[in-house]
Amino acid sequence: MRKLIYIFLTLCIFSSCVQNTKTKQQDLLTRLNETAEKGIIYFGQQDATVYGHFSTCWVNADFKSDMSKICGNEPMILGFDLGGIESGDSLNLDGVPFSAIRNAAQTHLKKGGIVTFSWHPRNPVTLSNSWDTTAIVTADFEQIKITLKPWLKNVATFLNSCLTSCCDSDKNHQIIFRPWHEHTGWWFWWGQQTLTKEHYINLWHFTYSEIMNSLNRKDTKSILWAYSPNLGVNKDTYMERYPGDNEVDILGFDCYQFGADPTSYINDLNKTLAFMTELGYEHKKPIALTETGNESLQTPNWWTEVLLPVIEKYPVSYTMVWRNAYDKPEHFYVPFEGEASAEDFRQFVSNKKIILLENK
Numbered sequence: 001m002r003k004l005i006y007i008f009l010t011l012c013i014f015s016s017c018v019q020n021t022k023t024k025q026q027d028l029l030t031r032l033n034e035t036a037e038k039g040i041i042y043f044g045q046q047d048a049t050v051y052g053h054f055s056t057c058w059v060n061a062d063f064k065s066d067m068s069k070i071c072g073n074e075p076m077i078l079g080f081d082l083g084g085i086e087s088g089d090s091l092n093l094d095g096v097p098f099s100a101i102r103n104a105a106q107t108h109l110k111k112g113g114i115v116t117f118s119w120h121p122r123n124p125v126t127l128s129n130s131w132d133t134t135a136i137v138t139a140d141f142e143q144i145k146i147t148l149k150p151w152l153k154n155v156a157t158f159l160n161s162c163l164t165s166c167c168d169s170d171k172n173h174q175i176i177f178r179p180w181h182e183h184t185g186w187w188f189w190w191g192q193q194t195l196t197k198e199h200y201i202n203l204w205h206f207t208y209s210e211i212m213n214s215l216n217r218k219d220t221k222s223i224l225w226a227y228s229p230n231l232g233v234n235k236d237t238y239m240e241r242y243p244g245d246n247e248v249d250i251l252g253f254d255c256y257q258f259g260a261d262p263t264s265y266i267n268d269l270n271k272t273l274a275f276m277t278e279l280g281y282e283h284k285k286p287i288a289l290t291e292t293g294n295e296s297l298q299t300p301n302w303w304t305e306v307l308l309p310v311i312e313k314y315p316v317s318y319t320m321v322w323r324n325a326y327d328k329p330e331h332f333y334v335p336f337e338g339e340a341s342a343e344d345f346r347q348f349v350s351n352k353k354i355i356l357l358e359n360k
């Protein structure tokens with residue numbers, strides 16, 4: 001009898017260890033992959049906890065995000081932009097101190113939230129901004145890589161600083177990095193009008209190896225890489241500049257509704273998410289709507305009648321809307337207090353498929 005009790009207790013201890021290890025090993029990729037099985041979608045916003053419509057956390061001590069003022073919760077996915085880090089600036093391209101970004105990212109990771117970084121770096125030839133597409137076509141690509149090398153080091157140093165000091169020793173925090181986004185458009189210097197397909201893929205490989213080599217924690221994968229073409233692609237053109245399964249973890253897509261009429265947005269989303277669902281199965285990767293929104297929320301009930309009915313049909317792991325600028329009255333994507341779509345937004349986030357941080 002004693003022996004039986006002993007065996008039983010040993011089994012219990014063993015199974016609880018397995019359980020613990022499983023929880024610890026439940027990495028970000030697993031979380032994103034499981035959303036499809038669970039029928040859930042993580043919801044996100046760019047810069048949500050560092051500023052909102054006419055307020056900033058680094059100036060107001062009592063800052064609360066627009067989202068939490070409207071619905072009591074923060075987004076599960078929190079996006080930030082690293083534009084400016086390449087030159088060692090202390091503020092990013094939208095005037096946000098990198099110290100505030102680091103604090104907000106660490107706070108969010110500790111609470112179990114998911115952090116994603118995009119990067120709008122300067123034009124490496126003219127040193128003007130990302131939207132300056134001049135001088136790239138005629139530049140020597142090897143020279144561009146020489147300029148980018150220390151820039152990438154700065155990115156990796158910042159990512160390391162977000163990941164290391166926030167980590168409990170037994171937790172492997174991870175972040176999503178989404179460089180060279182919307183490259184199927186014409187507006188960035190890394191876009192398809194400026195870089196050849198070979199150069200774009202080469203740029204991705206170079207970025208991947210420079211950053212991976214500079215990470216502090218090499219024992220585990222600290223970064224998931226998201227690839228995100230923009231509106232206007234079909235299944236072939238989506239994959240035309242794909243750098244390969246080894247260097248991409250998430251298949252993303254950036255798509256905005258311009259103006260008040262949602263018709264073409266709905267069509268584009270349906271068309272693209274349908275072939276992305278196939279690509280997700282084929283490449284065994286989660287899919288995500290990495291940037292979306294309707295600036296100034298011009299369509300009534302946009303959340304429950306436009307966005308939700310489309311995304312809930314596909315295995316979208318997360319959807320992230322863009323920022324509520326603190327200094328541009330029209331540039332907002334989530335309602336703030338008193339804004340007309342606040343009630344519709346509350347309804348949207350109360351749908352059990354939509355997951356915010358700590359709300360379910």
Ligand code: BMA
Binds near residue numbers: 081093094323
């Ligand atoms: C754009 C706009 C710009 C901003 C940029 C990077 O879509 O929001 O105002 O500078 O993203 O965040």
